[in-house]
Amino acid sequence: MQIAVTFRHMEASDPLRAYAEEKLERVKKYIEEPIDAQVVLSVEKKIRHRAEVALVAKGITIKGSEETNDMYAAVDAMVDKVERQLKRYKEKIKNHKPAAGRERTVQKTVFAAESIDEGRGEPAIIRSHSFPVKPMSVEEAVMQMDLLQKEFLVFTDDESEAINVVYRRKDGNYGLIIPQTS
Template identity: 80%
Template sequence: MQIAVTFRHMDASDALRMYLEEKLVRVKKYIDEPIDAQAVLSVEKKIRHCAEVTLVAKGITIKGSDETNDMYAAIDGMVDKIERQLKRYKEKIKNHKPANERARQVEKTVFAAESIDTGAAEPIVIRSQSFSVKPLSVEEAVMQMDLLNKTFLVFSDASTEEISVVYRRKDGNYGLIVPRK
């Protein structure tokens, strides 16, 4: 497990770094693949201690954070949240048989709003990113969206092999957008 620790608005402490590494080793029992962890420990207004971590493993990204008035308690709370998420993820994929279909490649492009508003012949591209969309069931897509703390997720439906979108509605329920042929 590779752990990168960033300290914000506080002095770097080897004791905190060692404590965080000790606690994050507990999550290795849920994921077999190599894990990459980025942790941010910060102090806000000299009172609120925040611990945030992003774990990236093969096929999964999990984010967790906690805030208290003690940094060690914030680390403990954050690791507990990550463990609960990983347990839930592990239980859901236990009975899942992986699909043999290959992932689709999708490109995401961000355009400058000014170039579109002025009616330019070619809009100005700010950023372009290509990523693969793996085949998932709707339930897996909702679970992945929850684990990533996102409001929507674009995925390839494993049963229909079509690109679909699952999103979180304002009332707390989930919506599904399926293309019509």
């Protein structure tokens, strides 16, 4: 776990840095490595002690901040807040486990562009790969796509059992392709 602690409007303190690092170590059990944590400890108007953190790990970003009149209490509250967010996230993933035996397999094939451009009868296949398509809800598909840092995800809708595609649009929103059945 990489932890960077920054002090703003206050003296750098090794005990406070060690305390923040020690407290953040307990969130490791909720997310997979590698974890990058940016901690900012600041004092505003000599009475407001603020602790902020941004955790980045394998496609997920969690942010938390807390403000009190004691820096150690602010660090504790900030870590508690981040830990609650991670617990909720972990539960959400655990509750979206697909039903066993309902998976489909899809084949992905990559063709050589030259073979298509030249107009030959059969395009040249560069690579072919089969992978399971798991049944899930649209919300879970978007979450999985974000976690995997992909531009699109093929999945089986858990209600209709039809193959759908969710994709990231250029404006930052998400699109959903649902095939029509006649």
